[in-house]
Amino acid sequence: MTSISQSADTAYVPIWRVRLNLLLRGMKTNWAMFAENPIGLIGLGLIIFFGLFALAQPILIDTVWKPSVYDPVSGYDIEIAYHPSPPSARHLLGTDPLGRDILSQLMYSTRFEFALGLISAIVTVLIATTIGAVSAYYGGIIDTLLMRFVDLIIMVPFLPILIVLSALMAIGMIQLALVIGILSGFGGTAIVIKSQALTIKVKPYIEAARIAGGGDRHIIFKHMVPNLMPISLLYMMFVVTGAIFSEAVLSFFGLTEIDMSWGLMINTTQVFGYLLRFDTWYLLIPASLAITLLCAAFYLVGRALDEVVNPRLRQR
Amino acid sequence: MPMQQDIILNVENLKMYFPIYRGVFKRQVGDVKAVDDVSLYVRHGETLGLVGESGCGKTTSGRAIIRLYKPTAGKVVFKGKPVNTLHGDELRHLHQKMQMIFQDPYASLNPRQSVFRIISEPLAVHQLVPRNKRKERVAELMQLVGLNPSLMTRYPHEFSGGQRQRIGIARALALNPELIICDEPISALDVSIQAQVVNLLEELQKKLKLTYIFIAHDLSMVRHISDRVAIMYLGKIVEMGEREEVFNNPYHPYTQALLSAVPIPDPEIEENRKRILLKGDLPSPANPPKGCNFNTRCPIAEDICFQEDPPYLEITPGHFCACHFVKPENPHSANIMNRQKEKENSVQAGKPVN
Numbered sequence: 001m002t003s004i005s006q007s008a009d010t011a012y013v014p015i016w017r018v019r020l021n022l023l024l025r026g027m028k029t030n031w032a033m034f035a036e037n038p039i040g041l042i043g044l045g046l047i048i049f050f051g052l053f054a055l056a057q058p059i060l061i062d063t064v065w066k067p068s069v070y071d072p073v074s075g076y077d078i079e080i081a082y083h084p085s086p087p088s089a090r091h092l093l094g095t096d097p098l099g100r101d102i103l104s105q106l107m108y109s110t111r112f113e114f115a116l117g118l119i120s121a122i123v124t125v126l127i128a129t130t131i132g133a134v135s136a137y138y139g140g141i142i143d144t145l146l147m148r149f150v151d152l153i154i155m156v157p158f159l160p161i162l163i164v165l166s167a168l169m170a171i172g173m174i175q176l177a178l179v180i181g182i183l184s185g186f187g188g189t190a191i192v193i194k195s196q197a198l199t200i201k202v203k204p205y206i207e208a209a210r211i212a213g214g215g216d217r218h219i220i221f222k223h224m225v226p227n228l229m230p231i232s233l234l235y236m237m238f239v240v241t242g243a244i245f246s247e248a249v250l251s252f253f254g255l256t257e258i259d260m261s262w263g264l265m266i267n268t269t270q271v272f273g274y275l276l277r278f279d280t281w282y283l284l285i286p287a288s289l290a291i292t293l294l295c296a297a298f299y300l301v302g303r304a305l306d307e308v309v310n311p312r313l314r315q316r
Numbered sequence: 317m318p319m320q321q322d323i324i325l326n327v328e329n330l331k332m333y334f335p336i337y338r339g340v341f342k343r344q345v346g347d348v349k350a351v352d353d354v355s356l357y358v359r360h361g362e363t364l365g366l367v368g369e370s371g372c373g374k375t376t377s378g379r380a381i382i383r384l385y386k387p388t389a390g391k392v393v394f395k396g397k398p399v400n401t402l403h404g405d406e407l408r409h410l411h412q413k414m415q416m417i418f419q420d421p422y423a424s425l426n427p428r429q430s431v432f433r434i435i436s437e438p439l440a441v442h443q444l445v446p447r448n449k450r451k452e453r454v455a456e457l458m459q460l461v462g463l464n465p466s467l468m469t470r471y472p473h474e475f476s477g478g479q480r481q482r483i484g485i486a487r488a489l490a491l492n493p494e495l496i497i498c499d500e501p502i503s504a505l506d507v508s509i510q511a512q513v514v515n516l517l518e519e520l521q522k523k524l525k526l527t528y529i530f531i532a533h534d535l536s537m538v539r540h541i542s543d544r545v546a547i548m549y550l551g552k553i554v555e556m557g558e559r560e561e562v563f564n565n566p567y568h569p570y571t572q573a574l575l576s577a578v579p580i581p582d583p584e585i586e587e588n589r590k591r592i593l594l595k596g597d598l599p600s601p602a603n604p605p606k607g608c609n610f611n612t613r614c615p616i617a618e619d620i621c622f623q624e625d626p627p628y629l630e631i632t633p634g635h636f637c638a639c640h641f642v643k644p645e646n647p648h649s650a651n652i653m654n655r656q657k658e659k660e661n662s663v664q665a666g667k668p669v670n
Contacts, residue, residue, distance in 0.1 A: 204423045211416050
């Protein structure tokens with residue numbers, strides 16, 4: 001046997017390089033499939049645009065913009081007599097009724113929207129994948145209990161609960177992300193993931209894993225969950241959309257303890273009575289458009305990923 | 317039966333029923349008797365071929381023996397220890413010594429794991445080989461089954477069917493098992509690849525002193541690889557014995573019919589060969605016929621076959637059969653050809669036949 005292991009030794013590469021290569025190779029083929037679809041590219045372009053948009057704000061504050069004028073929360077421009085003021089060279093998107101620069105607010109909020117969307121999506125998908133895989137694997141009474149619990153979550157009116165919660169406690173960005181992640185749509189996602197898990201559960205490689213000696217936890221987390229990851233990722237994209245939207249609604253009602261967000265910008269417009277006026281469009285349009293575009297971007301990426309993940313939708 | 321210490325696996329009256337539920341309240345209305353009273357034994361280092369048509373329960377038997385299913389009844393004794401009631405850690409220890417090779421090499425490998433992870437999975441789960449030695453062990457196993465160890469970083473979809481089956485074999489060998497249940501390991505492969513894989517299995521058997529239960533429906537392949545053969549029909553073993561004994565000297569009418577279907581690569585014999593054609597289909601295992609399971613298709617069935625289950629007897633030493641007409645004193649009384657000739661003769665002689 002020595003000769004065998006010697007000749008094999010020469011073929012070895014370190015395991016981390018193997019993993020890296022596998023990852024890169026997988027990403028390359030997936031990217032090729034993804035890039036075929038213009039919808040996905042548009043979505044990805046929008047997400048990258050918003051990412052740069054969010055990154056640019058602190059840099060601008062440090063270099064060009066004077067914090068006393070351009071700070072998104074406490075800035076005030078004394079050189080302009082009346083606020084809100086329409087777009088000008090000094091304020092590209094105008095100022096809000098409190099004299100703050102709208103472009104700066106818009107850019108400042110973006111990073112929180114990203115964080116909120118991603119955190120709540122990760123929470124949702126973690127719960128949904130675990131529930132889906134566990135309930136598909138065990139079946140029987142565990143399946144019944146988990147699925148009835150999921151039905152309960154689907155039935156619960158999510159926004160009213162958030163409103164009540166916000167009355168009871170101060171909801172900051174992180175709490176909001178967690179609450180949205182736990183309460184909003186993991187029900188539907190869990191059901192979809194469970195149906196996928198049911199088809200994986202009966203694959204011969206699951207039996208092979210059991211004969212290899214794998215326990216329940218090993219099979220669920222080493223075999224079923226990795227094979228569920230693509231569909232989980234897909235649903236994560238759709239959940240991001242919902243989370244951003246919920247945040248906008250809640251901030252519009254003025255129910256969150258967030259210092260600045262797109263929903264809050266619309267709220268300010270409404271509080272000062274500019275909501276239904278055409279001449280102050282610059283107060284309303286930027287924030288609404290940003291919400292719409294970012295939600296659309298994640299949705300489009302989700303749709304394009306769907307084609308990568310779901311072989312039946314592939315055109316070839 | 318051979319010496320007790322010779323036997324690695326002894327199966328007694330194994331039953332595997334799957335319940336059928338119907339109606340609003342999911343009442344149990346019956347059972348699919350996939351495996352019904354199977355008894356067999358396997359000796360150290362031999363290959364037992366398990367043959368039968370589709371749906372006769374050969375795969376289910378294999379799965380019940382290796383405990384992928386919990387048998388409804390019966391006793392499975394592996395190396396002197398009953399294993400049909402094991403669970404938890406004891407079951408995992410059983411799987412160190414008893415492994416399985418799967419039918420479909422495409423579905424039995426997790427598409428998201430590299431070959432290294434697939435082959436090293438049993439090592440990792442049982443923690444028999446320390447982490448830093450696993451790569452060497454996997455390379456050794458890959459060499460053993462004729463794969464290049466530098467391919468261990470690849471994914472299963474990059475391999476051909478035969479190579480994938482070799483990966484499956486390497487995984488089964490990882491824990492140094494003594495008994496391997498081969499569940500139709502070649503039926504999903506090209507004919508040219510089948511021979512390679514069968515030769516590999518034979519080579520490994522010699523090198524590693526393995527014992528196989530070889531489940532298949534390809535009679536010529538079973539004849540090639542097996543030392544002993546068991547023929548199954550509708551959840552029961554109808555005949556079991558040494559390979560040459562069963563192939564040259566079949567007792568049971570079903571075995572005779574099955575063997576008459578094998579083409580012989582000699583045109584002269586082939587021309588004179590008489591095929592025994594069976595009427596009808598395999599009955600449903602949810603509703604097996606009363607009496608002998610084979611009575612719906614048996615050309616020589618008589619009244620007793622429709623009333624009583626035939627006993628499973630050792631007719632000549634090591635040769636078992638379950639037929640009312642096969643008795644130790646006259647083992648060939650169920651020969652279909654002879655019976656037909658007798659019938660013709662008696663018709664010519666004007667005597668009525670019952």
